Amino acid sequence: MTQFFDALETRSPAEREAALMAELPRHIAHAQRHTAAFGQILAGVDATTITSREALARLPVTRKSELLELQKASRAAGGDAFGGFSSLVRGPGMSRIFASPGPIYEPEGATANYWRTARAMYAAGFRAGDLVHNAFSYHMTPGAFILEAGALAVGCTVFPAGTGQTEQQLQAIVDLKPDAYTGTPSFLRILLEKASEMGVNLGSLKKASVGGEACPPSLTAWFREQGVEVFQTYATADLGLVAYETPAREGLVLEENVIVEIVRPGTGDPVPEGEVGELVVTSLNPAYPLIRFGTGDLSAVLPGPCPTGRTSPRIKGWMGRADQTTKVRGMFVHPSQVAEVLKRFPDLLKARLVVSGEMANDQMSLRVESQQSSDGLREQIEAATRDVTKLRCTVEFVAPGELPNDGKVIEDARSYR
Template sequence: MTLLSERMNGHWSALETLGAQERVAHVWGRLERLLETAWEHSAELRERMDGAGLTLSDIGALDDWARIPVLRKKDLVALQSRGPRLGGLLACELGDLARIYQSPGPILDPEGSGPDYWGWTEGFHAAGFRRRDVVQMTFSYHLTPAGLMLEQPLRAIGCAVIPAGPGNTDKQIELLTTLPVTGFVGMASYLRVIADKAVAQGLDLRRDFKLQVAFVAAERLPESLRQGLEADFGMLVRQGYGTAELGCVAYECPALGGMHVASRCHVEICDPQTHQPLPPGEVGEVVVTPFTDAYPLVRLATGDLSRLVAEPCACGRTSPRLTGILGRVDDTAKVKGQFVYPAQVAGVLAGFPAVAAWQVVVTNPGGRDRLALRLDMRAEVDREALVRAFQDVIKLRPELEIAGPGQAIEPGAPPLVDRRTFG
């Protein structure tokens, strides 16, 4: 079995340790090729640049990149429905893709061909995953890309993968304790659920489990939750940041101190209004361009807020680091790996005329996300039917809170309130 100390050394790719000038040359070389491909094959990119009065010759260096107008993530649903090739976003035919997923929105997530298309391998290696690890994958394999997206890098490293998927906690515990499972992939909050249930069953987390490393994503990771899991299991817990459209954007290393920008994309931190890049240390919107020719999402504005750290890292990687996700630009929230869009909630509740007013409230007591749906009622409603309808669309089960006397939702109140604290 690989020692914990050995898991904290080494790099997967030479791109992780490029010098400053080499990194600029690498990034611009990839962006230049991507732009040429997108200009020729992506109608959406040409239309966006035409609207700004730009031609291909206007973008001749990395300093020109921010002249290209951003593509907003929240506009993908409408764009994809405009016509062939996902409204011109694709630079190939659908039949040339390896897979086509769908995320809530609904947003289609195409996967191009080639190894490690989503680019997570260097992140998993940085997190300590090594050849011959047995890894339990608890992200979904159904329609959304997470399970297969994160299995591919594990196989590239040489790990064996148990495609457990989400839920069925008793079965998860059985697998984790009867097989020599050394790695966990999923949400940190779910690993905490597994740990608490195992302890309640009389199991010892260090004696009965063999876990050494965990790669967690899809939600914010409070330090208190990380430290608790590491202490209880005697393991390493590292997180990654990415989206279903983009794949890997950034990942933590053994030294912590932020998430290294992946070598397979260009990341800018931009003013949310002008979308012009901000200097390191300033908070702004995360704007990402992955180096993926099949689906060239040039300057995708994610809606997430973060800032860049440019100081050297003790791990030897030279890429800048994101200091976590600090909030959202708009009124959406990411809960248990799913974005909650107020417009979708409104669509669900339009089918229940007994609801006079509503509000989604997100909290995280004990570090676990809780989604409550507050309701003002005109009359009685089939609560279970409402919850099922909500879950079918939003992919999360809400806790209903029916407003009583003196608790009415005020006119003009925000449809979504995020009251989570992280620390």
């Protein structure tokens, strides 16, 4: 039995990149023609010229907050609930509509494995004939259906357990003896601890695909002690599957039909490989063709291929949120403002705004990596920061590479005691 879902997982990186870049201009042209939103966002863009990552990086980033506002504006005007981002129309081609907090509405196309999660399930050991206990919520949000679609595509049977009712779920597991679990890692832990407390045997559960929240290595190790091998799935309601964990346990492998960039928070500028930044994803999904969609999540690209033989690039996984907007002296300061200051001084390499002091006595210091420093340059940067943020700020020069590689552009170091 093969350990790979299909041959795409082991093709050469050059072959994969060529295929993605060949599809990219067609995908952009489709989005321009068939979605009102990208018809406006990409107005004047010649899709035939977007054939490289460099060309893609020149297109605007659409962040989740912007998608929400565009959807709200469209609904207020009596228009499309999706804000013009979907190419689908209600009927046989659209099987479901979901609502995520906001609310943001997402369409589901009526195609098998629409969310592309089968690859993640297969990597987690799910196989045809397995019974899957699906403990994601079957209510408004798409999480349960995202994982269910992948399990069905692999050939599994699904028990739609949903959330809550712990004792009833334990009884179902005892009676049905499922092979696998999908849901949040926290609820799986609740089930296993409750089973131990009640003396219930859940020995049939051997594997799990979890998502929706962080699952640190310590928790993965705890699950292994309970006899369950747990694998993380990184998927969103907007994009479907983005990346997934493999038995190598070394980062998350990118899905085959997405183009991922890591950009400096507050900008659309890609960072060097290995540097932490915001995940920006272009999903090659004609039904919901999101282009340079800013997830708001931090991650970084790992060097080299997965030891399992999968050749798609890997990311470290979820490393926090990119939106570090902070209120200072009654005014919001955004990562994009720090980026604007950097743009005014091309010789500066990197910057981190540190907010310190006690409540009602905020102090701002901009720490900048630079090959050179002088009182004159410091005064210019301080003036530029004041111009952009409307707040006073001191500047501290540090050596190149001294700032932490954690994706933070704004650090709130204030005391709230």
